[in-house]
Amino acid sequence: MSGVNEIRSAFLDYFKKNGHEIVASSPLVPRNDPTLMFTNAGMVQFKNVFTGLEKRPYSRAATAQKSVRAGGKHNDLDNVGYTARHLTFFEMLGNFSFGDYFKERAIELAWNLITKEFGLPKDKLLVTVYHTDDEAAGYWKKIAGFSDDRIIRIATSDNFWAMGDTGPCGPCSEIFIDRGEHIWGGPPGTPEEDGDRFLEFWNLVFMQYEQVTKEERIDLPRPSIDTGMGLERMASILQGVESVFETDLFRHLIEVASSALGRGPDADNVGSYRVIADHLRSASFLVADGVLPSNEGRGYVLRRIMRRAMRHGQLLGASEPLMWKLVPALVREMGQAYPELVRGEPLITETLKLEETRFRKTLARGLGLLSEATDKLGAGDMLDGETAFKLYDTYGFPLDLTQDALRQRNISVNLDGFNDAMQRQKAEARKSWAGSGEAATETVWFGIKEKVGATDFLGYETEQAEGMVLTLVKDGKEIAEAKAGDEVAVVVNQTPFYGESGGQMGDTGNLSGEGFAIDITDTQKKGDGVFVHLGKVAKGTVKPGAAVEMKVDHARRSRLRSNHSATHLIHEALREVLGTHVAQKGSLVAPERLRFDISHNKPVSADELEQVERMANEIVVQNSPVTTRLMSVDDAIAEGAMALFGEKYGDEVRVVSMGMGLHGARANRPYSVELCGGTHVTSTGDIGLIRIVSDGAVAAGVRRIEALTGEAARRHLDEQDRRLKAVAAALKVSPADVLTRVETLVDERRKLERELADARKKLALGGGAAAGASGGAAETVAGVGFLGRSVSGVSPKDLKPLADEGKSSLGSGVVVFVGAGEDNKASVVVAVTDDLTGRYSAVDLVRVASAALGGQGGGGRPDMAQAGGPDASKADEAIAAVKAAMAG
Numbered sequence: 001m002s003g004v005n006e007i008r009s010a011f012l013d014y015f016k017k018n019g020h021e022i023v024a025s026s027p028l029v030p031r032n033d034p035t036l037m038f039t040n041a042g043m044v045q046f047k048n049v050f051t052g053l054e055k056r057p058y059s060r061a062a063t064a065q066k067s068v069r070a071g072g073k074h075n076d077l078d079n080v081g082y083t084a085r086h087l088t089f090f091e092m093l094g095n096f097s098f099g100d101y102f103k104e105r106a107i108e109l110a111w112n113l114i115t116k117e118f119g120l121p122k123d124k125l126l127v128t129v130y131h132t133d134d135e136a137a138g139y140w141k142k143i144a145g146f147s148d149d150r151i152i153r154i155a156t157s158d159n160f161w162a163m164g165d166t167g168p169c170g171p172c173s174e175i176f177i178d179r180g181e182h183i184w185g186g187p188p189g190t191p192e193e194d195g196d197r198f199l200e201f202w203n204l205v206f207m208q209y210e211q212v213t214k215e216e217r218i219d220l221p222r223p224s225i226d227t228g229m230g231l232e233r234m235a236s237i238l239q240g241v242e243s244v245f246e247t248d249l250f251r252h253l254i255e256v257a258s259s260a261l262g263r264g265p266d267a268d269n270v271g272s273y274r275v276i277a278d279h280l281r282s283a284s285f286l287v288a289d290g291v292l293p294s295n296e297g298r299g300y301v302l303r304r305i306m307r308r309a310m311r312h313g314q315l316l317g318a319s320e321p322l323m324w325k326l327v328p329a330l331v332r333e334m335g336q337a338y339p340e341l342v343r344g345e346p347l348i349t350e351t352l353k354l355e356e357t358r359f360r361k362t363l364a365r366g367l368g369l370l371s372e373a374t375d376k377l378g379a380g381d382m383l384d385g386e387t388a389f390k391l392y393d394t395y396g397f398p399l400d401l402t403q404d405a406l407r408q409r410n411i412s413v414n415l416d417g418f419n420d421a422m423q424r425q426k427a428e429a430r431k432s433w434a435g436s437g438e439a440a441t442e443t444v445w446f447g448i449k450e451k452v453g454a455t456d457f458l459g460y461e462t463e464q465a466e467g468m469v470l471t472l473v474k475d476g477k478e479i480a481e482a483k484a485g486d487e488v489a490v491v492v493n494q495t496p497f498y499g500e501s502g503g504q505m506g507d508t509g510n511l512s513g514e515g516f517a518i519d520i521t522d523t524q525k526k527g528d529g530v531f532v533h534l535g536k537v538a539k540g541t542v543k544p545g546a547a548v549e550m551k552v553d554h555a556r557r558s559r560l561r562s563n564h565s566a567t568h569l570i571h572e573a574l575r576e577v578l579g580t581h582v583a584q585k586g587s588l589v590a591p592e593r594l595r596f597d598i599s600h601n602k603p604v605s606a607d608e609l610e611q612v613e614r615m616a617n618e619i620v621v622q623n624s625p626v627t628t629r630l631m632s633v634d635d636a637i638a639e640g641a642m643a644l645f646g647e648k649y650g651d652e653v654r655v656v657s658m659g660m661g662l663h664g665a666r667a668n669r670p671y672s673v674e675l676c677g678g679t680h681v682t683s684t685g686d687i688g689l690i691r692i693v694s695d696g697a698v699a700a701g702v703r704r705i706e707a708l709t710g711e712a713a714r715r716h717l718d719e720q721d722r723r724l725k726a727v728a729a730a731l732k733v734s735p736a737d738v739l740t741r742v743e744t745l746v747d748e749r750r751k752l753e754r755e756l757a758d759a760r761k762k763l764a765l766g767g768g769a770a771a772g773a774s775g776g777a778a779e780t781v782a783g784v785g786f787l788g789r790s791v792s793g794v795s796p797k798d799l800k801p802l803a804d805e806g807k808s809s810l811g812s813g814v815v816v817f818v819g820a821g822e823d824n825k826a827s828v829v830v831a832v833t834d835d836l837t838g839r840y841s842a843v844d845l846v847r848v849a850s851a852a853l854g855g856q857g858g859g860g861r862p863d864m865a866q867a868g869g870p871d872a873s874k875a876d877e878a879i880a881a882v883k884a885a886m887a888g
């Protein structure tokens with residue numbers, strides 16, 4: 001059982017057997033501790049359980065925890081490659097008691113594991129305890145049978161463990177093994193303790209205190225246990241090798257690296273192989289946990305790790321990027337225990353390849369400059385700060401890379417000179433910014449950026465995290481505190497809240513901390529990388545420095561994810577259906593819907609929209625994983641990723657791909673590939689359903705499409721269905737027959753309308769006392785034929801044809817029709833047969849009628865004129881008035 005993977009399992013099995021809950025490793029970016037750069041020990045995820053803030057359903061746990069010590073309080077970066085035991089990434093095996101067992105049981109469990117299960121020779125083991133900890137010393141005597149000389153009392157912080165400047169802490173007891181005289185080194189507490197002979201492999205911390213601030217330390221509610229065993233160190237012991245780099249896992253990684261380089265490690269270059277193997281692990285695990293290389297914070301530590309490894313690759317003669325080629329070997333070794341490595345493999349590979357390709361371009365020139373500048377220097381000399389800064393600024397050499405490169409020759413770097421140069425450059429940058437146009441409104445944010453740096457965005461990985469308030473801004477000014485009711489902008493060192501960009505709206509949610517809560521209604525990005533949480537203090541008072549629990553509104557963010565991913569699918573489907581000329585002109589990803597504007601100068605037909613919707617949904621149903629990779633803009637575009645015109649991209653871009661094409665040239669190729677910084681679903685199936693609800697024109701050549709996804713789409717369909725059912729019920733047919741029924745009804749109605757119109761006409765002309773017409777039959781007035789009638793149900797536009805027919809039925813004479821419309825409004829037509837137009841003018845007569853109807857005016861020709869009036873009940877008077885006028 002001495003392989004690394006087997007030792008890990010044996011450790012966890014042992015503690016499981018002893019009543020411990022096996023808990024998965026937490027991510028390397030601590031979500032529960034803003035003060036830590038990286039998870040540096042197994043206890044980090046349990047920090048709040050020790051202090052009593054958080055409850056778990058178990059009081060004993062065991063873990064194999066990914067840990068990185070390369071930045072912050074615990075930093076081993078500079079030692080890697082130079083000692084047999086230091087690593088930047090390592091796995092810490094640990095058992096924990098949260099107020100359950102304490103010192104005695106912890107020592108007993110440890111002793112039994114290493115001597116009985118792992119079979120370590122008792123006579124080679126020794127321990128340290130904190131100098132005042134008689135209790136621990138007593139248990140070691142009792143349980144291990146150690147004599148006093150094997151229990152070494154240490155008074156320094158080596159035997160008082162603390163996670164960081166604050167947090168749980170306590171005295172500890174470390175277990176060492178003597179690896180034999182052939183290795184240089186002395187027992188702990190001696191001047192030779194830094195040698196590799198006495199190897200510390202397990203630290204038992206008796207967690208008793210909490211460091212609240214730098215000055216204040218309080219008792220934990222219940223004494224607890226936190227232990228940490230370096231898996232790699234234990235493997236080196238069990239495998240009988242002197243260094244962690246000779247264990248099976250590292251051997252395999254180094255073999256792959258040496259076969260890629262075509263040369264094996266030898267005494268001179270083995271250090272470089274070790275750096276590469278270690279840094280490959282830390283870089284890969286960090287990328288898998290969402291850290292990407294950048295020029296600040298965690299991203300910069302990652303970049304330093306990567307670049308150091310790359311320089312060592314160069315030292316070994318690599319003629320092309322090397323690190324990315326080693327990723328499959330790492331995934332083989334560790335992917336089973338850490339599935340995030342398998343999931344992240346494409347992103348890790350791309351990130352390493354990109355970083356190395358770009359860095360190689362300047363590495364050789366930078367090294368040339370460095371060797372020129374140090375040509376005349378010898379051991380003990382110092383490189384000037386200006387050159388170190390030039391290497392940093394122009395060639396991208398992190399300071400420690402320069403230091404590392406000079407270490408072998410025992411040359412140091414003038415740090416004061418380096419810092420001076422750095423300050424000078426910052427002052428220059430400030431000056432040039434102050435002169436630019438936006439400066440006035442945005443100055444406050446750029447000032448904040450300079451002071452506190454860019455915000456670490458954790459939101460691709462998590463929707464909850466802890467952070468520390470860095471500053472508060474109200475009305476464009478930094479303020480010392482914000483009280484209940486205040487509208488405030490909050491800047492935190494890290495955040496899971498997405499800041500509005502790329503069309504996707506900012507996250508909402510809440511921030512809370514001791515005695516205060518803030519409702520966040522929006523998140524914006526300002527000052528080049530500062531995430532600003534906008535909201536209102538709901539209760540209490542908040543000040544810079546406060547610790548905050550940050551929670552994104554999960555339901556809303558899930559809808560945003562779905563809508564953003566659906567936007568990508570609709571975009572590609574539009575290109576597939578309408579042609580690749582379709583370009584995105586704007587988009588809005590809101591929680592309740594998505595809006596997408598495209599350039600296309602025809603309306604999109606219902607058929608086309610249906611196809612778009614169907615194709616996008618085909619990819620949803622595929623339920624394929626959505627992948628994210630990081631690459632240079634040029635590479636991304638060369639791969640066919642869609643870049644949005646007018647969008648500003650950094651040197652490196654995120655490329656989001658989803659789905660597998662199904663038709664034509666797209667078949668079997670990634671369906672949608674876009675440069676995008678937004679948040680997306682994990683698998684396309686998470687979108688649930690895409691429903692296009694509208695399409696219209698917003699400007700010349702620009703069409704706007706709106707769509708719904710998931711639950712909103714389902715509700716929309718539901719509503720449609722309910723309406724259809726209600727219509728079917730009203731029609732008394734099944735929903736399937738609605739269309740036929742409605743068509744029949746429309747036909748019938750048309751026919752009936754025609755019949756009705758005919759009947760009314762007949763009535764109007766035919767006289768009689770039937771409903772719909774009143775007035776007399778044809779008569780004679782002033783010696784000429786006269787037909788005067790008031791009719792209802794005949795539209796004003798039908799009055800004229802009716803009057804025409806009246807004229808033909810009279811042969812010679814005057815016709816008056818008064819129609820009653822809605823609101824009792826009247827319209828009147830007067831027609832005069834041609835033979836009489838010399839005697840009567842239809843226009844004059846219609847004016848008389850109109851006046852009787854309460855109106856005025858009217859117009860037309862002498863043979864046919866029309867007018868209106870407000871009072872149709874005066875129809876008979878109007879007819880009488882015309883008659884009177886004719887009689888004259």
Ligand code: SER
Nearest residue numbers: 041203205226227228
């Ligand atoms: N926290 C302690 C350490 O890291 C024991 O796990 O060494």
